[in-house]
Amino acid sequence: MTEAPAIFVPEAVESGASLWSDAWHRLQRNRLAVASAVVLVLLTIACLVGPLLSHQTYRDQNLSLGATAPSLGHWCGTDTLGRDLFVRILVGARLSLGIGVCATVVALVIGVSYGAVAGYFGGRLDSFMMRVVDIIYALPFTLFVILLTVLFGRSLVLLFAAIGAVEWLTMARIVRAQIQSLRRAEFVDAARTMGFGTPRILFRHMLPNILGPIIVYTTLTIPAVMLIEAALSFLGLGVQIPMSSWGTLIKEGAEKMEEFWWLLVFPGALFSLTLFSLNLLGDGLRDALDVRASKD
Amino acid sequence: MIRFVIRRLLQLVPVVVVVVSATFFMLRAVPGGPFTQEKAVAPEVQRNLEAYYGLDQPLWKQYATYWSRLVRGDLGYSMKYSNRTVNEIVADKLPTSLELGAWALLVALGLGLPLGVLAAIRPNTWLDYLCTGIGLFGICVPPIVLGPVLSLVFGIGLHWFDVSGWDYADDRVLPAATLGLAYAAYIMRLTRGGMLEVLHLDYIRTARAKGAGEGRVVFRHALRGGLLPVVTYLGPAIAGILTGSFIIETLFQIPGLGREFIGSTTARDYPLIMGLVLLYTVFVVGMNLVADIVQVWMNPRLRFE
Numbered sequence: 001m002t003e004a005p006a007i008f009v010p011e012a013v014e015s016g017a018s019l020w021s022d023a024w025h026r027l028q029r030n031r032l033a034v035a036s037a038v039v040l041v042l043l044t045i046a047c048l049v050g051p052l053l054s055h056q057t058y059r060d061q062n063l064s065l066g067a068t069a070p071s072l073g074h075w076c077g078t079d080t081l082g083r084d085l086f087v088r089i090l091v092g093a094r095l096s097l098g099i100g101v102c103a104t105v106v107a108l109v110i111g112v113s114y115g116a117v118a119g120y121f122g123g124r125l126d127s128f129m130m131r132v133v134d135i136i137y138a139l140p141f142t143l144f145v146i147l148l149t150v151l152f153g154r155s156l157v158l159l160f161a162a163i164g165a166v167e168w169l170t171m172a173r174i175v176r177a178q179i180q181s182l183r184r185a186e187f188v189d190a191a192r193t194m195g196f197g198t199p200r201i202l203f204r205h206m207l208p209n210i211l212g213p214i215i216v217y218t219t220l221t222i223p224a225v226m227l228i229e230a231a232l233s234f235l236g237l238g239v240q241i242p243m244s245s246w247g248t249l250i251k252e253g254a255e256k257m258e259e260f261w262w263l264l265v266f267p268g269a270l271f272s273l274t275l276f277s278l279n280l281l282g283d284g285l286r287d288a289l290d291v292r293a294s295k296d
Numbered sequence: 297m298i299r300f301v302i303r304r305l306l307q308l309v310p311v312v313v314v315v316v317s318a319t320f321f322m323l324r325a326v327p328g329g330p331f332t333q334e335k336a337v338a339p340e341v342q343r344n345l346e347a348y349y350g351l352d353q354p355l356w357k358q359y360a361t362y363w364s365r366l367v368r369g370d371l372g373y374s375m376k377y378s379n380r381t382v383n384e385i386v387a388d389k390l391p392t393s394l395e396l397g398a399w400a401l402l403v404a405l406g407l408g409l410p411l412g413v414l415a416a417i418r419p420n421t422w423l424d425y426l427c428t429g430i431g432l433f434g435i436c437v438p439p440i441v442l443g444p445v446l447s448l449v450f451g452i453g454l455h456w457f458d459v460s461g462w463d464y465a466d467d468r469v470l471p472a473a474t475l476g477l478a479y480a481a482y483i484m485r486l487t488r489g490g491m492l493e494v495l496h497l498d499y500i501r502t503a504r505a506k507g508a509g510e511g512r513v514v515f516r517h518a519l520r521g522g523l524l525p526v527v528t529y530l531g532p533a534i535a536g537i538l539t540g541s542f543i544i545e546t547l548f549q550i551p552g553l554g555r556e557f558i559g560s561t562t563a564r565d566y567p568l569i570m571g572l573v574l575l576y577t578v579f580v581v582g583m584n585l586v587a588d589i590v591q592v593w594m595n596p597r598l599r600f601e
Contacts, residue, residue: 139315234440237558257452276436
């Protein structure tokens with residue numbers, strides 16, 4: 001710990017350390033966060049490239065083989081239809097991570113625009129918009145997601161949209177609070193004096209100033225979304241066979257764990273590891289960017 | 297205080313209206329109904345069924361009928377189970393869900409609060425790290441993983457418990473642990489954070505300066521302020537624990553409302569779906585209200601707002 005300043009400070013003084021390079025250095029010193037980032041990068045590469053290198057695809061069945069325990073040929077064993085579990089887990093990772101990221105982007109776009117508008121204009125519009133958020137917040141939203149997926153068929157697009165629509169509320173609250181506190185800042189007045197339009201002030205001048213909380217909360221939304229996807233798939237309402245997501249794999253594993261433990265253990269362990277990494281990275285980013293959790 | 301409670305109760309009205317209307321029209325907007333997917337029902341039988349349940353009426357009339365019944369506390373007849381009202385089904389299944397929730401809540405509070413306080417009064421010791429580790433574990437190992445793993449180890453491996461059913465007292469252990477642990481982890485984190493913050497405040501130093509013992513400082517002085525974040529979280533959490541046990545009930549095959557809800561959606565049992573959604577909503581909003589009231593009671597600064 002004592003040698004770290006000796007390395008960083010001279011550089012920082014020379015280059016006039018920005019907020020971002022400061023945060024970057026702080027993040028690098030957080031070993032758990034760095035390890036988490038490495039795990040996530042490796043996982044992403046593995047799930048994109050891995051299935052291409054295997055001689056089996058996720059749906060190649062080998063009924064005469066059946067379920068076999070982990071071996072050199074099949075690192076995580078095979079399922080009851082003789083499909084290679086390792087490949088299925090990697091392909092499942094594409095879906096689980098993909099849904100996590102896409103639904104988070106949906107939540108991000110809705111939440112940031114909504115919160116920014118409410119926070120910037122304030123007054124009656126603000127109290128009305130936040131009232132709406134309060135009301136939606138009070139609804140049991142898991143019920144509605146379940147209802148939606150049952151009623152409107154089980155399309156993946158709908159799954160994204162439904163989950164994204166649930167998760168934008170907190171983002172809207174955070175962004176609104178931040179924008180509100182910046183509304184009277186001098187640089188905003190300056191931009192207004194120079195005759196810039198509202199969208200330009202909001203998105204070019206104010207938003208970059210609150211990127212920290214947005215990044216942190218985005219990182220923490222991804223695992224929350226992945227949990228919803230897994231829960232829905234577990235109930236049989238999400239991703240449908242023969243496609244595999246981690247939720248469906250864990251469901252299958254839970255049904256057959258009595259005889260074939262590996263079907264549960266490997267997908268479950270990887271899912272937990274991913275949630276673990278995303279949460280630790282989010283915490284690390286919060287410390288590095290010095291964001292205090294605030295919701296109102 | 298009374299005005300605050302009344303104002304909050306009035307806010308329930310728009311929520312209920314929105315929920316009832318949204319669910320009602322969403323259900324009707326989707327093609328297919330409760331009697332269209334049944335195999336081989338003769339058309340005239342289907343017409344009779346629809347007439348019996350009022351599904352042949354114009355939409356606005358069905359909507360009006362639903363409201364007029366609802367105001368009298370009548371949730372209508374189930375379309376899946378003939379001759380059973382939604383009220384009866386709720387009365388039948390709700391106690392099971394509530395009991396599961398109560399046990400899980402016991403696990404959550406019984407583990408979360410003591411661990412959180414311990415971690416806060418001994419920061420950066422092995423005790424603190426152990427608690428933080430448990431907290432992370434609870435957040436990263438979700439019920440869909442924890443539940444099967446617990447039944448694999450304690451049910452199938454050690455034969456301590458049955459892996460499904462709700463007949464004997466020890467059938468409660470695994471579901472309650474699965475549901476409770478996730479919340480315990482969160483409560484522990486919040487307790488630790490809240491206590492750490494409060495323990496640095498001036499009034500704690502004053503209490504120590506006046507010679508109060510460590511136990512008195514922690515339990516009489518710090519706990520009240522330190523638990524505020526937990527109380528805020530507990531409102532929605534209790535509602536979630538008591539109602540959101542779809543996965544646990546499916547996993548351990550417990551005859552509760554959560555499983556009933558999943559069944560009712562696939563069967564398109566309109567009155568049952570509506571009744572359960574409404575019940576859950578009132579529950580969630582009600583628990584939030586209670587949490588707010590307790591918070592005002594615990595934090596005098598809020599009373600002026």
